[in-house]
Amino acid sequence: MLLSAQLLSNVSSVNDYTEQTAIKTTQGDPFTLSLRLVDLSKDTQSRPVGRRYMPASGSVVTVIFQNIDDEKKIRRVATQPFPTSDPSIFEVPVLSEDDLVGTVNVGLELQEGDNLFTGGVRAAILANPRGSVYSQF
Numbered sequence: 501m502l503l504s505a506q507l508l509s510n511v512s513s514v515n516d517y518t519e520q521t522a523i524k525t526t527q528g529d530p531f532t533l534s535l536r537l538v539d540l541s542k543d544t545q546s547r548p549v550g551r552r553y554m555p556a557s558g559s560v561v562t563v564i565f566q567n568i569d570d571e572k573k574i575r576r577v578a579t580q581p582f583p584t585s586d587p588s589i590f591e592v593p594v595l596s597e598d599d600l601v602g603t604v605n606v607g608l609e610l611q612e613g614d615n616l617f618t619g620g621v622r623a624a625i626l627a628n629p630r631g632s633v634y635s636q637f
Contacts, residue, residue, distance in 0.1 A: 502540035503619030514586035527601040564607035
């Protein structure tokens with residue numbers, strides 16, 4: 501398994517969402533990071549590569565907002581908004597006090613029974629500094 505995720509926005513149901521290549525925001529603006537787990541070792545000839553991955557019931561997904569300063573990394577357990585109809589979709593809040601700025605990589609840990617899978621999404625969040633003259637992406 502090569503764990504990754506497809507970023508989502510405007511998630512209102514398992515069939516109603518928008519796929520994103522990155523989430524664009526401004527430093528300090530709270531939002532919910534929504535994602536669908538993907539196994540990149542499957543469907544390698546398709547575009548995009550990978551297949552939706554639905555973990556076993558009781559699995560835990562932890563999202564890590566990476567930072568070059570280890571003390572500023574943020575780890576949060578994600579929740580499943582649709583655990584019975586689509587267990588591949590997870591979400592995690594980003595709070596106003598979270599110090600996310602610039603290009604943020606997102607790490608993933610999936611604890612599925614005794615198995616721990618790790619992966620992530622590069623450049624998942626593009627956060628403009630608050631007060632930047634370049635406030636629009």
